[in-house]
Amino acid sequence: MTVTARLGLPLIATGQAQKELTHNAAIHGLDRLVHLCVESRTLSVPPALPSPGATWIVGEGATGAWEGHAGALAHWDGAWAIAAPAEGTLCWIADDGIVAVFGGGVWNADFLPVAGLRVGGVPMLAAPPVAIGAPEGGSVIDTEARAVLESLLDYLREQGLLTS
Incomplete structure (x- = not known):
């Protein structure tokens, strides 16, 4: 059976009997791998x-039906379907609440x-952060304004947008 190059989805052959089986297998493959x-x-x-x-992403040292498939995708739909992730696959990991990307075999x-x-078409974080000094000097010191500015600068440093 011929399959697609990237996701390994089955293709219908010319003159194939029971085309619905191949079509349904491809739809199930998309259901497992898209989003x-x-x-x-x-x-x-x-x-x-x-x-x-x-x-699930199969963990290291897998046993049973998952044995030998560490890092692969194990999908349950009445039986285990194991699929190797494609390079660049993004995945939401529910129990960790994070996104992971597959690359270089991991x-x-x-x-x-x-x-x-x-953000809004404007490049952000594309250049190294710049240093901005804390407010100081002047003949009239506005303590509240300086405190607000210092807090803002501290926050921007914490976010990696500024260096000290």
Whole structure:
């Protein structure tokens, strides 16, 4: 059977009997892999009573039906369907409440490989942070204004937008 290059979805062959089986298998494949959300990435033993449609990233040292599939996607729909993630696959990990990306053979949730951030089309965080000194000097000191400015500068430093 011929499959797609990226997601491995089955293709209908010319003159194939029971085309609905191939079509349905492709739809199920899309259902598993598009807008990917997994229950967890730490489980290494398949759950005893998985919910239909639930998916996991197979943990290290997997056993049972998951043995030998660490890092793969295990989807339950009456039986286990194991799929290798494609490079660049993004996934919501429900129990951690984070997004992970698959790259270089591993799932990484520590960083998302982005070149920068755009807000309203304006590049943000594209250049190294700049240093802005704290307010000082002058003949009239407005203590409240300085406190507000200092708080604002501290917050921007915490967010990585400014350096000290």
